[in-house]
Amino acid sequence: MALADYTSELIATAQFLAAPGKGILAVDESTKTIGKRLGSIGVENTEANRQAYRGMMFTTAGLGEFISGTILYEETLFQSHADGESMVDKLGKLGITPGIKVDKGLRPLGGANAVETLCTGLDGLVERAADYYAQGARFAKWRAVLQITADGCPSALSVRENAWGLARYARSVQESGLVPIVEPEILMDGNHSIETTARIQEQFIQEVYHACFANGVLLEGTLLKPSMTVQGADCPDKADPAKVAAMTVRTLERSVPASVPGIVFLSGGLSEEAASVYLNHMNSIERKAKWNLGFSYGRALQHSCLKGWGGSNVEAGQQALIARAQANSEASRGQYVPGSQPSSDEQLFVAGYTY
Numbered sequence: 001m002a003l004a005d006y007t008s009e010l011i012a013t014a015q016f017l018a019a020p021g022k023g024i025l026a027v028d029e030s031t032k033t034i035g036k037r038l039g040s041i042g043v044e045n046t047e048a049n050r051q052a053y054r055g056m057m058f059t060t061a062g063l064g065e066f067i068s069g070t071i072l073y074e075e076t077l078f079q080s081h082a083d084g085e086s087m088v089d090k091l092g093k094l095g096i097t098p099g100i101k102v103d104k105g106l107r108p109l110g111g112a113n114a115v116e117t118l119c120t121g122l123d124g125l126v127e128r129a130a131d132y133y134a135q136g137a138r139f140a141k142w143r144a145v146l147q148i149t150a151d152g153c154p155s156a157l158s159v160r161e162n163a164w165g166l167a168r169y170a171r172s173v174q175e176s177g178l179v180p181i182v183e184p185e186i187l188m189d190g191n192h193s194i195e196t197t198a199r200i201q202e203q204f205i206q207e208v209y210h211a212c213f214a215n216g217v218l219l220e221g222t223l224l225k226p227s228m229t230v231q232g233a234d235c236p237d238k239a240d241p242a243k244v245a246a247m248t249v250r251t252l253e254r255s256v257p258a259s260v261p262g263i264v265f266l267s268g269g270l271s272e273e274a275a276s277v278y279l280n281h282m283n284s285i286e287r288k289a290k291w292n293l294g295f296s297y298g299r300a301l302q303h304s305c306l307k308g309w310g311g312s313n314v315e316a317g318q319q320a321l322i323a324r325a326q327a328n329s330e331a332s333r334g335q336y337v338p339g340s341q342p343s344s345d346e347q348l349f350v351a352g353y354t355y
Contacts, residue, residue: 003218006177010221011261013138013179017097017223018262021329022068023295024181026266027054027302028101028141029073037302043311047075048082053317055081055090056309057302060318064095066329071099071141071181071296078135088136099139099181100132102173106145109158113151116158119144119165122172129176139179141225142169146185146204148192148232154200159207167211174218181264181296183225184208188269190232194239198229198251205255219259225296226252227268228278241274245281253288262292267300272324273338275300276331283334294332301325 003010017024029037034053035045043049054076057063070091077100080086088098104121108114119142129140144162146154162184170180184204186197205226212219229248231239239247252263267275275297282293295301301324309317327341 001175001177003171003174003216006174007218007221009177010174010179010218013097014221014223014261017069017139017179018264018292018294019068020292021333022066023297023325023328023332024069024071024099024264025057025063025067025096025301025325026071026141026296026298027057027073027076028071029298030105031073031075034073037306041306041310049311050075051079051082053306053309054079054087056314056317057305057321058087058090058094060094060321062322063325066322066325067094067096069097069099069139071101071139072137073101077132077137086136092136097138098136099141100137100178101142102129102132102140102169103142109161112155112157113149113153115147115149116153116155117145118161119169122165122168125169125172126175129173129178133177137178139181139223140169140173141181141183142166143183143185145187146200147187148190148196148200150190154204159204163204163207163211166208167215167217170212170217170222171215174221179221179223180217181223181225182208182212183266185227185266185268188227188230188233191234191236192232193235193237194229194231194243194247197231198247201226201229201251202255205251209255209257219257220261222260224256224260224263225266226263227266228270230268230270233269241277241281244278245285248278249282249285249287252291256289256291258289258291260291262294264294264296267295267297270300272300272303276324276327276336276341277338279328280331280334280336280338283332292332295328297328301328
């Protein structure tokens with residue numbers, strides 16, 4: 001089948017994922033990364049424990065009121081819950097659409113600065129995406145990363161190659177029926193100003209959409225997953241939430257076509273509370289374009305949930321997850337009252353973070 005055969009389905013799926021008041025739960029940590037998370041609560045990184053943790057989340061009553069989609073790691077897409085029912089079916093009962101991380105991770109970009117990377121996984125992607133579609137996935141995620149440094153990063157080569165990779169991925173998975181979440185992330189590492197982030201982010205996102213046009217990507221059947229426009233983690237001049245929101249919306253208005261139905265932010269190391277507060281501010285600003293501004297959070301939805309669960313306390317884990325899901329749902333409508341839901345304000349940024 002070709003992209004044209006999936007056009008109406010891709011558009012419908014993208015619109016469902018970008019529904020007002022809903023967002024995406026990112027549970028696509030690699031086996032190594034989830035092992036670090038489990039280790040932080042003293043739980044061994046075994047398949048049974050990964051199954052138990054993710055199964056706890058996917059049986060949270062009412063989660064579908066606030067969450068439209070969940071990004072899975074390949075293991076989880078093909079996994080069953082401890083009760084024998086598939087994880088895909090568990091999500092379906094909540095009204096949540098399963099998605100899948102399809103990239104194969106980052107590698108050094110030849111000819112560029114030593115810290116610059118390129119995302120891998122294009123070889124065989126159309127065929128892999130078809131297998132994921134058959135298993136029940138209806139959207140995909142691919143992460144490209146740029147880092148800002150004092151010695152000239154990101155280079156023009158890095159911007160161009162990462163934008164092209166995102167566009168090739170988007171076209172490839174659409175040909176197999178999956179809505180691509182396009183994730184051009186600007187890392188928080190560094191001491192650069194928020195103005196520097198905005199300038200480079202505009203350039204990167206614009207380059208991404210030039211590449212999408214060149215590759216015939218159906219924009220109405222995509223979502224954008226950008227980082228928020230923030231200063232570097234080591235910058236002494238900290239922007240307040242209102243400025244972050246204003247700069248982020250301005251960046252998007254200068255860069256993102258109106259045909260994209262939804263923008264779902266990554267939390268990128270922000271605390272649970274800050275991720276909700278920033279999103280709430282963005283949805284309190286009058287925008288020129290009508291895209292839905294939502295969320296696709298991993299750590300900012302799971303941090304308190306993981307601690308509450310602690311390896312066995314299903315009720316506490318589910319209560320923490322639903323609280324953060326509701327908080328971000330309210331924030332995506334501009335209705336969140338800071339502190340109204342249990343949360344952690346613990347800084348989740350990790351320098352040099354890999355996943």
